[in-house]
Amino acid sequence: MSKKRSHTVDDLERSLASGELFPVYLLVGEEQFLRHRGRNLIHDAVVNERGGTVSIFNADDPLEGVLREVRGDSLFAARRMVELMEADAFLKQHGDALVRYLERPSASAVLVIDATKVDGRTRLPGVVRSIGMLIECPSLYEEKLPPWVRREVSRRGRKISGAAVSLLVDEVGSNLFALSTEIDKLITYLGERERIEPTDVAQLTGHTRSWIIWTLTDALGRRDVKAALRILEDLLREGSRPEALVGMLNWQITRLWRGRCLLDKGxxxxxxxxxxxxxxxxxxxxxxxxxxxxxxxxxxxxxMLLEADVALKSTMASEKMVLERFLVEACGATSVAGRRNG
Incomplete structure (x- = not known):
């Protein structure tokens, strides 16, 4: 692998998959999830694939113990992984000593340094880049979250719709641990299905009433009457007013129609x-x-929405029944002609 100034966790994964293993890795950045994933990838390469051992130190441990571990010989393992966790304070105090070690590192040790920040004016980053990998783990800005979610779902062998990505990010936020947990739950919930839809996200993560309109229109587009009825049941149980739902749906359908007409015209x-x-x-x-x-x-x-709105205001039928009938017909389960002639 070429010696770039810094790498991503994806770069690290590709490097390890190719069989590379360096004497030092520096995982640095504010995103704990990415640092955690990086450590796990290295752990798998050293311990699970090569039968190595692992030792863990933190910022309060003495320098002598860390150096003894990385310099020592293992009698039973071909490799040993030495993790230095939350090492910001340790590096400020002992960074020069680690640099001296890295000038002649042990051939059997893999030193993994986990830190939020590293002083770029010190020698440590440059030495790490020259013989190992510096992996940046920054917090992700909002616009980076949807691509990250899609990659995570793909890593698990599934797909996710754009609307489902947006709903998931909106509901869960930028905490990658939380997003990863919700993705795992969604994959389990899917069963044999391949693609995560907004209705799945709404079922498992909770939902806001503004975003639930996306799930309803998505169900209408897929003509998924079961999903549409399930969403309606949830909304009514939470106290949503039927006339408000019709209004929001009409607003969204109008926007979709304007967009569809524009695209059809080129x-x-x-x-x-x-x-x-x-x-x-x-x-x-x-x-x-x-x-x-x-x-x-x-x-x-x-x-159909217009007719449902009129029915809500002028008939004795239950509001739930009016909305259920609309959803069934809108999903194509019953034809308009059949309803009018029935």
Whole structure:
């Protein structure tokens, strides 16, 4: 592997998979999840794949103990991993001593240094780059979270829709440990299914009423009547007003129809963004939903929404029954003609 100034955890994974193993790794950055993953990858390479041992030290441990461990010979293991955890204070006090060790490192030891920050004015970063890997683990900005979620789902052999990515990030936030945990739960929940949908996220992570409209329109686009009815049940149980749901659905369907018409006339993703005044993670989710509908389907749903709104205000039928009938028909389970002639 070429000696770049710094690497990512993905670079580390590829390096280890190729069989490389260096005498030192410096995992540095504010994102604990990435540092944790990096340590686990190195642990697997040293302990699980090569039958090595592991010793763990923290910032309060004496320098002599760390040096004794990295310099010592193992009688029973070909390799030994020495982890120096949360090492910021340790490096400030003993960084020069570690540099002196790394000038002539042990051939059987792998020193893994875990730190939030490292002083770039010291010799340590340069020495690590020359004989090992410096892996940056920064906190991810908001725009980096959706690609990260998609990669994590792909690592687990599954797929996830754009709308589901947006909903998951919106609900869970930027904590990668929490996001990873929710992804694991979603994978288990999927069973044999391959793709995570917004309805899955809503079921497992909890949901806000503003975002649940995405899940409802997504279910309509996929003509998934069971999912649509399940979402409706959740919303009504949480106290959502039926007329408010109709209003929000109508707002979203109108936006989808405008986007669909624009694309059918030869417009681009940028045109849709400008027309609907949407960008960032929301644009990707919106474009995916637009792709699920034709103009005719959206026009049909819009007419049904109007009829449902009238029924809510003027009939004695239960509000839940009116909305359930709308969802069943909008998903295509019952034809409009059949309902009108029945």
């Amino acid at each position: 417009g681009t993703r940028r045109d849709v963004a400008a027309e609907l005044r949407v960008g960032g993670k929301f644009l990707g989710a919106l474009m995916e939903q637009i792709g699920q509908f034709t103009q005719d389907h959206l026009a049909r749903i819009s007419r």
